[in-house]
Amino acid sequence: MSAPSAAPRETDLPASAQQQRSAWWWIPSLYFGEGMPYVVVMTLAGTMYTTLGMPNAEMALVTSLLYLPWVIKPLWSPIVDIFRTKRHWVVVMQLLIGAAMALVAFTLPMAFAFQISLAAFWLVAFSSATHDIAADGFYLLALPAHEQAAFIGVRSAFYRVAMLAGQGGLVWVAGTLGDTTGNITLGWSIVFMILASLFFVLFFYHSRVLPRPGVDRPSGASDGVVAEFMATFVQFFQRRDIVVVLAFLLLFRFGEAQALKMVTPFLLAAHQQGGLALSTAQVGITYGTIGVISLTLGGLLGGFAISRHGLKKWLWPMMLSVHLPNIAFVYLAFAAPDNIHLIQTAIAVEQFGYGFGFTAFMMYMILVADRDGNNPHKTAHYAICTGFMALGMMLPGMVSGWIQEQLGYQRFFVWVCFATLPSLAVAAFLQIGPTFGKKVEAAGD
Numbered sequence: 001m002s003a004p005s006a007a008p009r010e011t012d013l014p015a016s017a018q019q020q021r022s023a024w025w026w027i028p029s030l031y032f033g034e035g036m037p038y039v040v041v042m043t044l045a046g047t048m049y050t051t052l053g054m055p056n057a058e059m060a061l062v063t064s065l066l067y068l069p070w071v072i073k074p075l076w077s078p079i080v081d082i083f084r085t086k087r088h089w090v091v092v093m094q095l096l097i098g099a100a101m102a103l104v105a106f107t108l109p110m111a112f113a114f115q116i117s118l119a120a121f122w123l124v125a126f127s128s129a130t131h132d133i134a135a136d137g138f139y140l141l142a143l144p145a146h147e148q149a150a151f152i153g154v155r156s157a158f159y160r161v162a163m164l165a166g167q168g169g170l171v172w173v174a175g176t177l178g179d180t181t182g183n184i185t186l187g188w189s190i191v192f193m194i195l196a197s198l199f200f201v202l203f204f205y206h207s208r209v210l211p212r213p214g215v216d217r218p219s220g221a222s223d224g225v226v227a228e229f230m231a232t233f234v235q236f237f238q239r240r241d242i243v244v245v246l247a248f249l250l251l252f253r254f255g256e257a258q259a260l261k262m263v264t265p266f267l268l269a270a271h272q273q274g275g276l277a278l279s280t281a282q283v284g285i286t287y288g289t290i291g292v293i294s295l296t297l298g299g300l301l302g303g304f305a306i307s308r309h310g311l312k313k314w315l316w317p318m319m320l321s322v323h324l325p326n327i328a329f330v331y332l333a334f335a336a337p338d339n340i341h342l343i344q345t346a347i348a349v350e351q352f353g354y355g356f357g358f359t360a361f362m363m364y365m366i367l368v369a370d371r372d373g374n375n376p377h378k379t380a381h382y383a384i385c386t387g388f389m390a391l392g393m394m395l396p397g398m399v400s401g402w403i404q405e406q407l408g409y410q411r412f413f414v415w416v417c418f419a420t421l422p423s424l425a426v427a428a429f430l431q432i433g434p435t436f437g438k439k440v441e442a443a444g445d
Helices: 015-051 056-065 068-075 077-082 086-107 113-142 145-181 184-209 225-237 242-251 254-268 280-309 311-335 340-369 378-418 421-427
Strands: none
Touching: 015 056, 015 086, 015 113, 015 145, 015 184, 015 254, 015 280, 056 254, 056 378, 068 077, 068 113, 068 378, 077 113, 077 225, 077 378, 086 113, 086 184, 113 378, 145 184, 145 280, 145 340, 225 378, 242 340, 242 378, 242 421, 254 280, 254 311, 254 378, 254 421, 280 311, 280 340, 311 340, 311 378, 311 421, 340 378
16 A cells, blocks of 8 residues: 655646646647747748848738738638637648748759749648637637636747747757858748747647547537638627727737737848848747747736736726837837847837737737627637737738838837737727636635
């Protein structure tokens, strides 16, 4: 007979404790896996094309169009609900993403590398958008409502860790290898080999570790696939406040969508072009590492704040936290400092504010997707929300390079500050309950 253990066995723990403990095994890796392909398509691809000599206007247009899968993913989000489990979709998409990354790695040194790599990025984008639908739906199904707010900071943090690895570590690797070997293409090929290996590992890990909640099952289509598909959209657009909802989803990131595409070219551009003349490796450390760490810390603090006091209390402080720090880029553009530590500090402040404030936007999308706590289409509705968010990123991003070339970096970042005002105006009309997002203590706690 074995000696009794001082620690309780898993079967002795309350159900919520078991669920919360097991969530730490999969939420970090799941949202790291969700964030990485997004940052590859939205940021890493632009950095790669910029370092390979593509002009800003062309780079911004081509990479912004890659938002399209996230824009139209609501069109196939009901399919994820109707056929197979969310768990199944997650692991299969990770396998496809790994294969697409490998395609980029092996074809970059070849002729027509731009066309082939762009096709591979489209495959990554469609697979990643489908992965987002399934992963976000799985999160809503595998965790009870009162724990979703508590873990939103965790999922945001590891999504940002993916950004740290993508915008920071991998850009640094590509820049360092390019400088060392004199072959920037080889550096990027190695980076995409690393990414392919990562997603093959995630595929095998999640195929074994992800839980199998009983509620994660295909919804089916008792009235037919088309009827179920249409019912999902009708229910979403029947909201009385649908105009305000759509306006907020489209405008929240209107300024950021333009700035995001131009930050890396701004940091890399020579002083005579209005940039800060950083090397690729310095950009990886400054924007991709220090910036993303600050972004992550802001996101963790934002999730904690909302879980303690609710979204309504924090909405306006978070809105201002997102938009006001854009002034940091105005300062950098006008002052053009040579001090790398000053540049890093300014970017850290801007990214921390954005990370803290963006938590409010994430929680608002959860509110829209499952306002009454009993929406059978909440996975598809959340995907519709993120689709409109992506549209709000794609359209401004497409013209951001052209706007920057017309205005120059100084006036461009001033314009970005003014472009944040519409979202502040719409926020005044949002309908949010006083306790939404606040952690609800279980009876007897």
